[in-house]
Amino acid sequence: MKIDYSTMEEKALPNFKGGEKEYNVQMFTDSTNKIMHGRLVPGASIGFHTHTEDQEVIYILEGNGTVINGEGKENDSANPGDALYCPKGESHSLVNTGDKDLIFFAVVTAL
DSSP: OOOOGGGSOOEEEETGGGOSSEEEEEEEEOSSEEEEEEEEOTTOEEEEEEOSSOEEEEEEEESOEEEEOTTSOEEEEEOTTOEEEEOTTOEEEEEEOSSSOEEEEEEEEOO
């Protein structure tokens, strides 16, 4: 199956999961998966949240950010080419700390 993000409308989700500003996303969903092309403007974030029923992989395409891990502490910065994994039962947040849009691909799956 091909997912054509070039034809998909980008939606703005204000204060997503309690984050700052908006999470701009093109999203495909089915009964067990979310496959997303996401964008955070400078200063925007996805709020700190726990993956109680699923896990997530984020792959940074452009821009720079910071990941907050399950203990609420900053991890290494998130840069193009980095893959970030949040297993089931863990918590995380993603913050655009750069001066350009942070663009990423994310897959959330429930097993």
